[in-house]
Amino acid sequence: MSTQDADYNLLESVVREIGGDDAVKVASLLDPTEETTDEAIAAGAEMKLNAVRKVLYRLYDARLAEFRRIRDKSTGWFIYFWRLKPNRVEELVINRKKTVYRKLKARLDYEQKYHFFNCDQNYCPRYTFDEAMENNFKCPECNGELQAFDNSDIIKNLSKKVKELRKSLEKSGVNIDHIDSGIDINQIVATDKPTAIADSTGNSSNGSK
Numbered sequence: 001m002s003t004q005d006a007d008y009n010l011l012e013s014v015v016r017e018i019g020g021d022d023a024v025k026v027a028s029l030l031d032p033t034e035e036t037t038d039e040a041i042a043a044g045a046e047m048k049l050n051a052v053r054k055v056l057y058r059l060y061d062a063r064l065a066e067f068r069r070i071r072d073k074s075t076g077w078f079i080y081f082w083r084l085k086p087n088r089v090e091e092l093v094i095n096r097k098k099t100v101y102r103k104l105k106a107r108l109d110y111e112q113k114y115h116f117f118n119c120d121q122n123y124c125p126r127y128t129f130d131e132a133m134e135n136n137f138k139c140p141e142c143n144g145e146l147q148a149f150d151n152s153d154i155i156k157n158l159s160k161k162v163k164e165l166r167k168s169l170e171k172s173g174v175n176i177d178h179i180d181s182g183i184d185i186n187q188i189v190a191t192d193k194p195t196a197i198a199d200s201t202g203n204s205s206n207g208s209k
């Protein structure tokens, strides 16, 4: 996956939060350098002009889009020329990446710091060594025997994602050491599903459709 695809997926998820599928459609027809009219967008997105305008003003409110208007001399009406606000888009994408990086890095540190135990039932949670010992290595849910849980695959996947994000953030001039020093793993609990975190970031390898 290229960094550009990842950026696009992140931008798309930001836009979707602002205005749903319609906003994604409209934003995909906007460009950071070339201006477009609302009418051209309505035609391209096969949406009603009013709906397009509503989305455009939402994007404008979120400082994601900007416009320039000129008066049409023959009709006296204003014509609006829209474009994506390039710096703002980049800023949003970087902020989103920082948040995801913080989450994944904290989880990675946590997975590397502790040893985990589980029973052979898929629906039961994992436990830390301390928790397992307190329960005499019997699962509190099903009373099954608790055995060492191999989290090396989780660590491998998290490391890969953290490394990718780190590289991309460093490229954007972000001070990673500063972020790393602010990471706190104390609020993480063993029963959280680590894969769910990695999948909820919008940065999974399959991306959003």
Ligand SMILES: [Zn+2]
Pocket: 119, 120, 121, 124, 125, 139, 140, 141, 142, 143, 144
């Ligand atoms: Zn169990």
